[in-house]
Amino acid sequence: MFSFKKKNQNQVVSDDLDMTRIPKHVAIIMDGNGRWAQKRHLPRVAGHKEGMNTVKKITMVASDLGIKVLTLYAFSTENWKRPEDEVNYLMDLPAAFFDSFVPDLIKNNIRVEVMGYTDQLPKSTQKAVFDAMEQTKTNTGMVLNFALNYGSRAEIVTGMQELANQVKRGELEPAQIDEATISQAMMTAPLGEYADPELLIRTSGEQRISNFLLWQIAYSEFVFVDQHWPEFDVQVFKSALKTFQNRDRRFGGLTK
Numbered sequence: 218m219f220s221f222k223k224k225n226q227n228q229v230v231s232d233d234l235d236m237t238r239i240p241k242h243v244a245i246i247m248d249g250n251g252r253w254a255q256k257r258h259l260p261r262v263a264g265h266k267e268g269m270n271t272v273k274k275i276t277m278v279a280s281d282l283g284i285k286v287l288t289l290y291a292f293s294t295e296n297w298k299r300p301e302d303e304v305n306y307l308m309d310l311p312a313a314f315f316d317s318f319v320p321d322l323i324k325n326n327i328r329v330e331v332m333g334y335t336d337q338l339p340k341s342t343q344k345a346v347f348d349a350m351e352q353t354k355t356n357t358g359m360v361l362n363f364a365l366n367y368g369s370r371a372e373i374v375t376g377m378q379e380l381a382n383q384v385k386r387g388e389l390e391p392a393q394i395d396e397a398t399i400s401q402a403m404m405t406a407p408l409g410e411y412a413d414p415e416l417l418i419r420t421s422g423e424q425r426i427s428n429f430l431l432w433q434i435a436y437s438e439f440v441f442v443d444q445h446w447p448e449f450d451v452q453v454f455k456s457a458l459k460t461f462q463n464r465d466r467r468f469g470g471l472t473k
């Protein structure tokens with residue numbers, strides 16, 4: 218239960234948000250788990266465990282706010298460079314997460330999706346994710362989209378190879394390739410009209426993109442927050458959404 222004070226504070230921030238301008242697709246680079254743990258003299262994986270709890274909380278808040286797609290960068294194609302123990306821990310997290318959380322996802326009409334090179338994940342990780350997708354496939358509310366073994370340059374390479382093959386087979390003329398064709402070749406294509414995030418949040422004070430959604434963020438607003446992912450809470454989230462709502466999005470044009 219929230220204390221009275223906290224509930225009250227949440228209410229104030231929530232009232233402050235324009236519910237007609239909630240971003241449809243929010244993507245988050247969940248950074249700072251390791252530093253959060255190290256600051257507390259805990260092993261790095263304790264930060265990932267706490268980070269998993271943050272994922273649960275933020276998923277519920279995002280769904281309640283009416284966000285259509287929440288994309289979370291859970292494991293990058295570069296994260297394999299980490300110590301084996303840490304990689305193994307991260308690979309076991311989806312099973313732990315979905316084992317305890319799928320009933321809540323179903324209750325809240327949330328559908329699980331995944332994007333990334335899932336065939337390179339351990340079989341048990343693949344099973345955890347695919348089972349969760351199967352169990353939530355008829356849900357029509359928010360899409361909880363995990364980027365797992367995802368890298369944007371690799372995604373673009375794979376997409377371009379696919380288009381080149383279509384040209385080679387005579388199914389596509391080079392002159393027909395346009396922005397829509399390329400969007401269709403990206404891993405976000407199943408998200409349809411919500412493929413491109415309107416808002417990208419990165420936690421823990423780092424201000425870089427780290428090979429995330431390079432094609433899709435052409436017109437996204439970026440919000441960088443100082444909190445490490447395990448301490449990212451409803452207040453920080455709503456304040457990032459408020460920052461988004463205060464931005465003047467011109468898409469290269471002029472303000473009306």
Ligand code: FPP
Binds near residue numbers: 265272290291
């Ligand atoms: C970045 O922090 C975080 C990750 C690489 C892993 C993200 C995973 C979670 C938040 C757990 C939830 C996942 C699922 C599938 C439910 P970091 O380790 O790079 O932190 P640092 O920069 O402080 O070292």
